[in-house]
Amino acid sequence: MDYVAAIDQGTSSSRCLVFDLQGRIVSLSQKEHEQIFPRPGWVEHDPREILRNVIEVVHGALDSGGLTVRDLVAVGIANQRETTVVWDPRTGEPVHNAIVWQDTRTDAMCRKLGAEHGQDRFRDRCGLPLATYFSGPKVSWLLDSAPGLRRRAEEGELLFGTMDSWLVWNLTGRHVTDVTNASRTMLMNLETLDWDDTLLDAIGVPRAMLPVIQPSSQIYGEAGDSLGGVPIAAALGDQQAALFGQTCFSAGEAKCTYGTGSFLLLNTGNHPVLSRHGLITTVGSKIGDEPATYALEGSIAVTGALVQWFRDKVGLIGSAPEVETLARTVDDNGGIYFVPAFSGLFAPHWRGDARGVIAGLTGYVTKGHLARAVLEATAWQTREVVDAMNADSGIAMTSLKADGGMTANNLLMQFLADVLGVPVVRPNVAETVSLGAAYAAGLAVGFWPDVESLRANWHKAAEWVPNMDQAERDRGYRKWKKAVQRTLDWVDDDD
């Protein structure tokens, strides 16, 4: 009984990592699941496949570490956020595939909801702009997708949940969700941390189908036979889990996770801060009976995805890490700036009418410069979000804690430090999403006494120090902003 397991139920795969008391990785197992694309812009997952994979990877990680469920004191869950499942509790069967956060089928509904009031109609209550990501409109769409569903939901015959909720219900039989996941539905009031009738009515989601909102760190119940009765003791949205795993427990601490997209979260303490600069307000975590911690979040849609696009669609590289090799064949970007507004610009601009641009092209530019511009795009987008954070919080960031797969890219990490003008540090455990879920679960069962004991586990694995003079940084940022201007107003009504 010396380990905590974390389930990271992500967009492309489910993983399980086992951690020891020092927060070190003991073993890992991973399994990808099918991405279902019924139409352009629609993305679905099969919730049953995900449940099977989750149970399989837990056992896989235990096996590869030579452990059994009896060695686990608790299991925590971190999950892809906003992805929506509706199921029949009598049969346990979903009534529809899960609608994934990337799915844009609620675009028209979101625009209609915002019609007279604009994108920020519900921002005061839920902290979020009207955008296709969030769960509420997805639930409403789903209930209207087949006859009878809405009536059954109103009568309590169907249940809604995000992935955490679906997994916990299946593992423990309890219909609950954690407060960080609930904060991504557009249905929860940020002040009361409860479902908000005004939002439920406006978006069209019956209260009878909603899970009970619980703290992020609390024993939800004991798993059944599939996981040998181990307590399920935490759930957090993946980005909130990463904030927790980076031990950003105090107001003013921030992290940025670099994956397909990138997510910068700043702990703002026990009060929600409404953004005036294009960020969203979300719950960071809630540990047992303690007050909730809030966060400001800057979401960048396309960072690692641009490297993947460069690999799969342009074909100049064979694998994502090779982008660094290609970028290092040149000394600078050759004067070009790549703004990857593939589906509009997100934080801090929120411009759906923008489309991607490579600005500054001349005959001098080579594929090496393109690779460089691809990487620099991630850094400049981070700079924009950091500026927005600094403006909203009134405190200038003094260093950035980075994690996620792209931290393996040294050129990017150095350039990031250069354009932010502050050191960028990577923690020893890059798997901060899983670590955060493990920490929250371990706290709930007393494996760790308090958050301070977790801080001692955080160690710096690498640090990149700024090495660019101010004039060059300012000039680059000026050019980047000009390139961003050139993406705007591209989409026309008849497109």
Added chain:
Amino acid sequence: MPKPIQSIERASAILRLLSGRTRRLSLAEVAGELGLPKGTVYGIMRTLLSVGFVEQDPESGKYRIGAALLHLGSSYLDGNELRTRALNWADWLAARTNESVRLGTLHDGQVLLVHHVFRPDNSPQVLEVGALLPMHATAMGKVLLAYHPYLTEELGTGSLQRFTSCTITDPKLLAIELEQVQDQGWASSLEELIEGETSLAAPIRDRQGVAVGAIAISGPTERLCDDAQPRNELVSYVREGARTISRDLGAVPW
């Protein structure tokens, strides 16, 4: 499909034959084994020599696989790729051993540092990625030499550069140690590059079994050694880390 080109087929057969032998082969032996006229084999061999895919011993006139071909096979794994694939387990090794971790690959007869994880004690440390280290005085270099024997000859027969009083400067003594490295599957550098610093390294292998890199921990000799011998548990952690990364690269477990 167009007909296969006969001379390329024959060249491949020659290379395969040479790569399967530890000793050099004469022209007559190659021709005999493949059942080809000596004149034909000679023509192909001259071409392979000119591109560096085979080498000829100046004294005996016998042939063996050339360094250029071995380089092709061993350097296909991009250093940035290796770092990305090794990230979690390099962190794991640093956390387990409480020492700094480095990953190196071959680069023009030196060890190129492609990854560096700080010692997990939050002390000030500087990222050394991109640095070049000498082969003969580092644990990583010895591992790479031991698994790429043709490189040993490139070091020459003259005295090797001395960094400390412990540096092995005699190529003959180095060769003896490299044989041992190959047998035991790991290497050490006991204060051979920097006074007071020991490092321990093991090979990272790809699915073909080629040592594409080495992973090492380094630190003060008093932490890494007991009685001037590397501590067993640290050696096992280094080897376990190397094996796990190799497995992730597709190597068959050994």
